[in-house]
Amino acid sequence: MTLNKFNLPDVGEGLTEAEIVSWKVKPGDTVAINDVLCEIETAKSLVELPSPFAGTVTELLVPEGVTIDVGTAIISVSDEVSGDPTPADVPAPASPVQPLYGKLPEADAETSGGALAGGPLVGSGPKADAVKRRARRSAQTATGTVPVPESVPTPQAAAKTSSGPGADAVEADPAGLVDNRPTLGGTLTGLVNRVLAKPPVRKIARDLGIDLADVVATGLRGEVTREDLVSYQAQRDAELDKADGFWGRAGKPQDQRIERVPVKGVRKATAKAMVESAFAAPHVSIFVDVDASRTMEFVKRLKVSRDFEGIKVSPLLILAKAVIWAAARNPSVNATWVDNVDGTDAAEIHVKHYMNLGIAAATPRGLMVPNIKDAQDLSLKELALALNNLATTARAGKTKPAEMQGGTLTVTNIGALGIDTGTPIINPGEVAIVAFGTIKQKPWVLDGEVIPRWITTLGGSFDHRVVDGDLSARFMADVAAILEEPALLLD
Template sequence: MTAVEQRFREFKMPDVGEGLTEAEILKWFVAPGDTVTDGQVVCEVETAKAAVELPIPFDGVVHELRFDEGTTVDVGTPIISVDTDPGAGEAAPQAAPAAGEAVAEAPAAAPESEEKEGRQANLVGYGAAPASTKRRPRKPLPSAQRSAPAPSAAAPAPQAPAPAPAPARPEAAPELNGSGRPARPLAKPPVRKLAKDLGIDLETVTPSGADGIITREDVHAAAEAAQAARETPVAAPATAAQGRERRVPVKGVRKATAQAMVNSAFTAPHVTEFVTVDVTRTMKLVSELKQDPELAGLRVNPLLLVAKALLVAIRRNPDINATWDEGNQEIVYKDYVNLGIAAATPRGLIVPNIKDADAKTLPELASALGELVGTAREGRTSPAEMSGGTITITNVGVFGIDAGTPIINPGESAILAFGAVKLQPWVHKGEVKPRQVTTLALSFDHRLVDGELGSKVLADVAAVLERPKRLITWA
């Protein structure tokens, strides 16, 4: 590693979740010239699961921010470079351009070229690419640079390109196509994949990177231009719809949720059962618990008792708490319950879970539920908090909805939907009286949960909510 490579260190986009491949830079907290210290948060990124703050692992002065806010970056790609020895001055990185004409004697000029080309052309995970493998085949290519210098100073130049281009990259010889650009567009593999996904021919893209390298921004610009060209001929409809439509890119949490729901719906055979139950006693208990000193300051609501009722039902029917392992063709039964709570946030629906919820007392469950909801609303839920769930509750009642057919969270066996609690006429003790009633819906994976097991679980939840004293007798 050269002195300049040691001095200018790069911070790469880390995998902040479990196997995530990309993240969007939401906000930079630093700018070029700012001093940073080990552990300081430099940016906030959004993954497919959550928004996460990234701390930098070394000290120095910010040299360059590689991407703008709003850019999606692959894991492993450098996003910021830091000068770890700012007192050394700028002489070393600035010396390379002056020696650029004499490529054969480029060792002294290597630091900047390595730094610049390592930023533009390296493959993720392959480390810093030597400048000679990138610049020497292409630097002498333009004819203007070969024919212009007639003096003897140009004599060493032909000696340097001679060994490198011939054996290493013979395809570099046809340097120009009809438009004066390299015959084969220069782009990193992730950029080529992006172009392929967007249907963009790299031959039509104007490069903006060093040495004619096509960047992600170049591909996106070409895609936007192509989209605009497609929309232009349809003048009348476009004019009619102008100002009445909004287009929002599908990314981050919403993109991940959409893909997960599609995978779940078309992988696990869903069965949904419904039951309508009188929860008058439960609602009365909620009011009493709010006055209990042991629960003072905690989140006490009907959802808390629904969660407790589901945990009791799981204890009585433990086989509902399982996962279908397609790869090994096994059913994995779990002796713990990580209870997921579906939460609507500005970034989309997320399902954080309460770890070992079955082992918590009612006050502990109330505290965990309050923290979960608060963190989700602030957009600070971590990927770890959304991983490892075993069963989920979705509270559609807060939106005034009576019931629904919820889609199972991937990797889980069931999901319980809790509908709105409404005052309705109900037969109670042989008489029709106004009672507080709700509807519960349980969707389960029919590969591992048969109708009997699913029905027993739903019936037990309903029984606890109808007579909450069963929280004690069945516990």
């Protein structure tokens, strides 16, 4: 039998670590080559790992929720198929047993301690001494009292009833569990309603405002213990917290009203990238208001067009096309600043003659920026299909690391969240990002008249090392021109 160990691979360029999100197999399962073993979360995506081996899973080496480095062994798989035991695993046939009737052989009789050879069987042998009880006194019949039934002994009597061979004597209330203050003489009510608990436990219950009758007792004698109070208090706090909703109760310690969220996966990668960009690239932002009424009319016509049947069309499609068109007229916005060229202090600006258009997507796992490769070569319909596929894949958490690498310019559609505009942070490795604000009707002056028009605000952030004020203004003006008159795309 060969035992194969599968090490965490590098599923994306530059991957150094990943988190085991969920296992799809368990020890004892039979797997074939390319069967999915688990899901891992990398810096930007959720990836399924296929098995490179066929055989039986013997051990999961890393539990779910743990982040590990690339190259760490995560699972072991034997090359044997479960259910095919080796000859060593097959038990030898049992020797036939000669039945014994009446008695054991002498050797067995000695080792058995005489339990069968001459020893008493169950139900035979000398009887244990009868339990001696004190003569029962007549129950009181005074008005206002109820005789105690014979099956319910008083605590004093219960302390004396255990006697005889092998029985442990029960001490008569050694720890003061039962309150000896006078109650209704001989009544059942006074005994049943009294909860057993030591004085320190009773004090804690009073301090916490806990009714001992509400606490499940787990003590050896049926008494409420300190641990019972702690468990009850924790359960009560949890119920109160659930009833309170988001805000923690003022009476709780402050550290219990703070939720600690681990920073990992997409959030960790996003934080690192944003800090790197914000402190490495000097950002400059500009804004422009745009009359997008003709864009809205154009989108409306596309939605009813037979060529776009079954394809989701939105103003984002026109903006994406506008950004590609404007970048061709202002190439330096589609570039990268490169430090330490050839190991020296020299720097270069790499202008890219292709457009990998990044689209920022908010997903349940965090912000992702997949990009559409060679977007400059796509027709309007092809670009619409690419946008739809990108959004669907991102929301499902199935975006691959390769789809988020190599971006050249990014668009973020904050208008989908009802936001007018913003100052987005540039994606690392790029020099420009465009924020697309919400489109809504506003009063607008057209031909000397104030009329309602569909207005949006574009916000752009640029790396000032590459894109100066003049270039950023010309680029944003070109994007705005397409939104105001989409027919320019036909030129």
